[in-house]
Amino acid sequence: MIDFLKRPTELMLRYTPEREPDDWLAKRLEHEELIPISSKTFYVSHRLYRQQFEDPEFAIDSCYHFVVGVIEGNYYRIEKSILRIDFDLLMHRSLDFKRSTFVAERNISIFRRLQGLNLEQLRIGGDHPEALPAESFVKLLRKFPNTWELNRYAAARITSILREHLPIQRDHDAEYQHYMNKRATCVGSNPRRIFAAYEVDKYTDLVARIEAMLGNSDAYNERQWQLEILQVILFLFPKYIASFREAPVRDSLAEKDRFIDFLLVDASGYIDGLEIKKPFAECMVTKTRYRDNHVPMRELNGTVMQLEKYLFHLNRWGQQGEKKLNERYSSEIPPDVRIQIVNPSGMIIMGRDHDWTQDQRTDFEVIRRKYRHVVEIMTYDDLLRRLKAIRDQFKAITAS
Numbered sequence: 001m002i003d004f005l006k007r008p009t010e011l012m013l014r015y016t017p018e019r020e021p022d023d024w025l026a027k028r029l030e031h032e033e034l035i036p037i038s039s040k041t042f043y044v045s046h047r048l049y050r051q052q053f054e055d056p057e058f059a060i061d062s063c064y065h066f067v068v069g070v071i072e073g074n075y076y077r078i079e080k081s082i083l084r085i086d087f088d089l090l091m092h093r094s095l096d097f098k099r100s101t102f103v104a105e106r107n108i109s110i111f112r113r114l115q116g117l118n119l120e121q122l123r124i125g126g127d128h129p130e131a132l133p134a135e136s137f138v139k140l141l142r143k144f145p146n147t148w149e150l151n152r153y154a155a156a157r158i159t160s161i162l163r164e165h166l167p168i169q170r171d172h173d174a175e176y177q178h179y180m181n182k183r184a185t186c187v188g189s190n191p192r193r194i195f196a197a198y199e200v201d202k203y204t205d206l207v208a209r210i211e212a213m214l215g216n217s218d219a220y221n222e223r224q225w226q227l228e229i230l231q232v233i234l235f236l237f238p239k240y241i242a243s244f245r246e247a248p249v250r251d252s253l254a255e256k257d258r259f260i261d262f263l264l265v266d267a268s269g270y271i272d273g274l275e276i277k278k279p280f281a282e283c284m285v286t287k288t289r290y291r292d293n294h295v296p297m298r299e300l301n302g303t304v305m306q307l308e309k310y311l312f313h314l315n316r317w318g319q320q321g322e323k324k325l326n327e328r329y330s331s332e333i334p335p336d337v338r339i340q341i342v343n344p345s346g347m348i349i350m351g352r353d354h355d356w357t358q359d360q361r362t363d364f365e366v367i368r369r370k371y372r373h374v375v376e377i378m379t380y381d382d383l384l385r386r387l388k389a390i391r392d393q394f395k396a397i398t399a400s
Contacts, residue, residue, distance in 0.1 A: 002038050004068065004097035011069035011076040011097065012050070013042065025064055034081060038099070039107040042082055074126055083111050092125030095134060100141065110141070196397040203391035206232055210384055214352075217279055226276040229349055230262060233274065236386060240264045242333050243274070247325070249310050250317045260310045263325075269337045270344070271314070271325075275307050277350035279380045284351040285364050294363040300351070300377075307346040307375055314344050346375040353379045 001016040015037055017025060025044075028035050034043040048066040069076030075090040083089070083102065089111060095101070104110055114122070125134040192199075213220065213228060220228070226245070234240055247263035250256075262274040277283075283299035296304075314321060318341060325339045333339070353361065368377045 002042070002099045004101075005065075006093065006097070009071045010067050011071075011078075013044075013066045013068045013082070015042075015044070015064045015066070017064075038103070041099075041103045041107050041109050043084055044082060048079060048082065075123065075128075083109065085111050085115060087114075087119040088121040090121070090123045092131070092134065095125050095137075104141070192394070193397055196394045199394040200391060200398060202235070203387055203394065206235060207384065207387045207391060210380070210387065214279060214380060214384075220278075222278060225278050226261060229276050230274070232383070232387070233276075233347070233349070236383075237264075239266045240272075241267050241337070242329070244329055244332070248328075249313050250321060250324070251313050252316050253313075258310065258313065260307075265329075265333060265337070265339060267337070269333075269340045270342055271339060272344050273307055273310050273314070273346040275303055275346070275348045275350075277303060277348070279350065279352050284353065284379065285356075285360050285367070287360070294360045296367050300367075303348055303350060304371060304375060304377070307348060308371075311344050311346055311374065314341050317341065348375060348377045349380065349383065350377075351379045353381045 001018060003014050005012040005014055015025070025035065025037070029044075029046045029049055032045075034045050036043050044064070044066045048068075050065045050067060066082065067079065068082055069078040069091065071077075071093065072090065074093050076093060078089040078091060080086065080089070091097075102110055111122075121130075123131040124137050125131060209228075210232065213225070217225070230243060230245075234243065242265040244263045244265075246259040246261070248257040249260050251258050260273050261276055264272045264274055266272070277299075280299065283297055285294040285296055285300070287294070317324075322339055322341050325341075329339065353364065356364070371377065
């Protein structure tokens with residue numbers, strides 16, 4: 001059995017023989033330079049041997065104690081010969097020292113596997129600028145293959161060859177890949193959990209901002225309103241890296257320029273259109289029914305038609321339009337991004353739905369889905385629900 005003991009100036013390895021007689025190691029220490037113990041994962045010598053200890057913690061019968069490391073500042077400088085490595089290994093005194101810190105399953109010497117990396121020094125833990133963080137070292141230990149993984153890997157390699165010639169039913173390769181996928185998910189960090197608290201604050205602020213704006217919409221002129229809502233849309237759709245207000249769209253039929261509320265540019269340079277309308281009452285679907293249906297109102301129909309025509313003219317503009325837009329906005333986008341017109345889609349933000357009946361909501365959804373292949377239509381209450389749902393999801397992550 002192997003364990004480790006921290007002393008003020010030294011790190012000790014304590015070895016309890018697991019075979020008889022107990023004195024087999026003592027006899028070999030007298031005349032051999034390096035003696036393998038614990039399935040040849042550690043190599044001890046008389047030079048590192050310590051016989052007497054006043055500390056009762058060390059005074060255990062049938063045990064051998066060896067100096068593994070000597071303290072330097074807050075690090076133990078590990079004895080190279082005991083691991084049979086040729087690089088300097090310094091491990092912070094706060095680390096948890098046990099056999100699995102040095103040896104993986106199937107008696108794989110972890111640090112001996114690093115020999116081929118041409119390291120001169122490896123420092124682990126602590127706040128030294130050149131140290132491998134303790135968290136990364138723990139992740140490294142977890143990455144070493146365990147017995148089940150090695151067995152499944154061997155079975156997968158064998159069956160991948162034999163399946164071509166023999167009727168093997170069990171898919172060992174699929175089992176191995178499934179296990180590796182699960183294992184990678186378990187040991188990897190979760191960015192959503194890491195940043196969840198920040199996301200809660202961000203979306204809580206956005207919800208409060210939208211609610212305040214809706215409660216006092218008359219305080220904003222149209223331009224102010226659009227610019228405020230645009231910032232929220234860019235949070236909800238982070239693929240967009242740039243936006244241009246009142247961007248020109250060439251109407252080749254009328255031979256004049258028209259101007260879209262916003263032209264959005266994603267990280268690949270592809271553009272989409274955005275129309276933002278102040279939340280006028282009763283501008284979406286009728287309260288009364290026409291042939292048992294709530295139909296779109298004139299304001300909604302007109303806005304959809306307006307945006308669809310912008311998209312139509314953008315497509316007709318094609319490569320010439322790309323050239324014009326790049327000349328106009330090249331200084332406002334990253335140098336490696338080029339504006340491209342490839343079947344742009346659109347988004348409309350307008351109206352309220354907080355006082356609708358269920359029938360109105362259902363009919364509006366039918367209308368919205370009718371245009372979804374070209375235009376997404378979102379009410380301000382829908383925008384609020386999305387922000388709240390994202391906020392609540394991150395709250396649940398922080399609470400778990």
